[in-house]
Amino acid sequence: MMLMRTSLSLSGHRFIAAILLGLLTTTFYPNPAARAEVRVDIESPVPNPIQIAITEFFGGVPDASNYGKQIAGVISADLERSGLFRAVDPRAFLQSPADLSQAQPRFQDWKTINAQALVSGLAAIEPDGRLRVEFRLWDVFQGQPMAGRKYYTVPQNWRRIAHIIADAIYERVTGEKGYFDTRIVYVAESGPGNRRIKRLAIMDQDGANHKFLTDGSSLVLTPRFSPSTQEITYLSYFNDRPRVYLFNIDSGQREVVGEFPGMTFAPRFSNDGRKIVLSMSNDGNSEIYAMDLQTRRVQQLTNHPSIDTSPSYSDTNAQIVFNSDRGGSQQLYVMNADGSNVQRISFGQGRYATPVWSPRGDLIAFTKMQGGKFYIGVMKPDGSKERILTESFLDEGPTWSPNGRVLMFFRQTQGGAHVAGTTKLYSIDLSGQNLREIVTPLEASDPAWSPLIP
């Protein structure tokens, strides 16, 4: 300051020169210690998707080219479906896959078409018949590679490779694990309302590779995936009594989980896959039980004259959320895994059901019924920050993607006088954006999301 004042009193061009000197030096020689730095604070992002250019994976020969093209298509569809990415229209691309396979990306070209990230890749059939797939993810602005990997597989497996690559890209860019290399098991429904056929079916997360797991001769309900293994547990009627089954998808083996004195419902795995928690009812009063799958020991967790059901373990298996009408209406409660310390967490208007603890632990998803409508929502495990994500005539049964980012559920439309409503699967992002129908060959209910396939 002193210097400035003195310079003001200087005359004519000396004054200017002094200023110029200051200007030059401060401009070209940053010295933050000498003065306060300008600081720009940014507090909230915009919810825009990331623009990503996904080029066909270069194959060279027709066979490999075909795989390369399809793989790029699956990756692109996966990422777009997440809502966090928008694929740049390939017709705008200025650099060909062949060119990309030879040289570095021309980042300026990709900037021109507003791509923030770029995916290039190669597909080749090895002499031994295996398919080799390589990809590279580029940061267009920094002109640097962000990720890259190489995979070998039997050619029939190309879809899985595409999903795995999509997961790698998703993880690197968004910072959370992907969920594309996963499957969905659900109840496929067909036939008229009074003679409804319900079969267990499984498909890839994007609807591909669909197949039925049961033949429909007996009713199936509430399939749930093990969070750590490729096993499901579900309810099926046998001699008019519901029983809990375990089904190993890889081996196709099926077994009944124990013989219980009462009717068992709503089975669900613990997160380590070692236990099943379920509710069992005797004379109209249902309580929650946990069963160790190895020792088959059963432990009763609740003991209350009201209905306790729909238990779900927390991510660490230390707590369980369930619903109960012990307070007069159906509400959500959290207790320790041994049944102690029961706390009510839902206090909003309406009734709450089917709570599911997020695999990442930070939220509990639920179905809410209020004023003749159904909602899917989430709240924190302490009951705070309730947020409604969907609303319709009937939305029910949320299931989490393994990264805890997306919810899938089923939605039934209201039927007319002579028309039955239809039931379909939908997914919604945690932000409440990006509602999407999951296309299935038949009507569908009660989805369950698998963990990442090992």
Next chain:
Amino acid sequence: MRKALVASSALHTTLLVLAVVGLPHLRKEIEPEPTIAVSLVEIGPVSQTPEVAPPPPKPEPPKAEVQPVPPPPPAPAPTKAAPPPPEPKQVVAVPPKPEPAPPKPDPVPEKTALPAQPPKPKDKPKQEETAKKPEPKKDQKKDDFADIETFLQNRLKNKPQQPTPQVDPKSKQQVAINAPSDANAKPQTEPVTRTAAVAPLGPSLSGTELDMIRQSIKDKWNANCGLKGFSQMATELAVQVLPDGTVTSVKVERATGSGDSIALTAFVDSAIRAVNQASPLPIPKDKYAQFDRFIVAFTPKEADCM
């Protein structure tokens, strides 16, 4: 009596109507001015820019304004000359003439530079490759510099001669994409700078100006705010720009977060992407002196986008 009453009430009514109609602002709630967070910046008493450079006809005057001109006797020469040396590898990329001059306070700006470039031969080819690719933009830049050079030549005829400031921006610009570390040049000239730094910085920044910069970056910040622990993450980036706002360097000064490193990396990347994508930033031309290096802090608050 009656008359007076009528007159009085008539007058009062008129008054009231007048008050209601004529003084509407009394009824309005006083809207609080939107609060604007402002960083405190040192204030220079004079806006020196106008005096410095009545720019030549070309469209890029502001750029020129800041660079021009040679300081008087002291010893500032090494000061600005210092930064360039660390970058020569990138700079080499540009085949055309205008090369940065090495430290010497050489009155001849450009040509000398070329010979003085031998540093790292093995690095060269690669850098050259990458730098050559962005054809369109580079042409643009070249033109800009051409303008500046002619401008500077003219200026230099009228003013005391001195080093070659114009060199600096150039090297910075070339470095733009892949050299985020150009800020840490040699420290040996620091004493000089310190005195100099006290010199006027230009007019103080207004809240609006900061807001424009903030908004332009914010609009491009498409971070994944559903990330677990998002609101606990924060990063500070040191950003350098050219006088026209073109971002030349983004360096991570600080990054904190409760999540895993994958999440934090993605978070920081999203911030860097936002700054790069917002380039050129709306830097007030007459206050460029304050933007040779500034901080952009990304500090999300809870549930901002969910």
